[in-house]
Amino acid sequence: xxxxxxxxxxxxxxxxxxxxxxxxxxxxxxxxxxxxxxxxxxxxxxxxxxxxxxxxxxxxxxxxxxxxxxxxxxxxxxxxxxxxxxxxxxxxxxxxxxxxxxxxxxxxxxxxxxxxxxxxxxxxxxxxxxxxxxxxxxxxxxxxxxxxxxxxxxxxxxxxxxxxxxxxxxxxxxxxxxxxxxxxx
Ligand code: SF4
Numbered sequence: 001x002x003x004x005x006x007x008x009x010x011x012x013x014x015x016x017x018x019x020x021x022x023x024x025x026x027x028x029x030x031x032x033x034x035x036x037x038x039x040x041x042x043x044x045x046x047x048x049x050x051x052x053x054x055x056x057x058x059x060x061x062x063x064x065x066x067x068x069x070x071x072x073x074x075x076x077x078x079x080x081x082x083x084x085x086x087x088x089x090x091x092x093x094x095x096x097x098x099x100x101x102x103x104x105x106x107x108x109x110x111x112x113x114x115x116x117x118x119x120x121x122x123x124x125x126x127x128x129x130x131x132x133x134x135x136x137x138x139x140x141x142x143x144x145x146x147x148x149x150x151x152x153x154x155x156x157x158x159x160x161x162x163x164x165x166x167x168x169x170x171x172x173x174x175x176x177x178x179x180x181x182x183x184x185x
Pocket of ligand 1 (some may be wrong): 032033034035036038039040041072073074099116
């Protein structure tokens with residue numbers, strides 16, 4: 001049976017973007033096709049898990065929660081329609097946080113794209129969330145088809161700069177890594 005590289009599975013609140021404050025079971029995968037300097041995932045750390053093992057672990061740690069967030073790393077390198085179907089069959093809503101460079105299986109309930117390069121494969125998303133480093137041209141993403149646009153300070157450091165940029169570009173909203181402020185996972 002196919003195995004996926006799982007970095008960790010844990011139950012917490014979504015800390016960023018539109019769903020901030022919402023309970024979700026996070027399935028964090030290891031491995032990415034990009035290599036960002038500020039990446040906070042340890043891609044060398046993972047457990048090979050079957051889909052059944054992932055479903056069982058999600059159920060055991062999430063209790064009544066029926067919302068999962070596939071994140072990474074780059075989750076689209078690991079998941080396929082079997083993953084989507086298995087969780088939908090159990091009544092879960094599925095969110096994904098992707099860098100947008102790969103196509104996604106159909107049926108994902110909420111797509112968050114966080115582009116780290118201009119070349120992305122995704123044609124639309126529910127939300128686009130960019131980490132603001134301070135120099136890049138955020139406005140080049142103004143026309144990307146997304147219902148919500150979030151700009152996020154880099155590791156909670158340049159919050160004022162990020163707020164100033166949003167005030168001048170009001171089609172964007174502020175996203176904070178609230179999990180870091182609250183010291184939760
Ligand atoms: S795209 Fe995301 S997961 Fe991949 S290296 Fe960059 S920050 Fe890390």
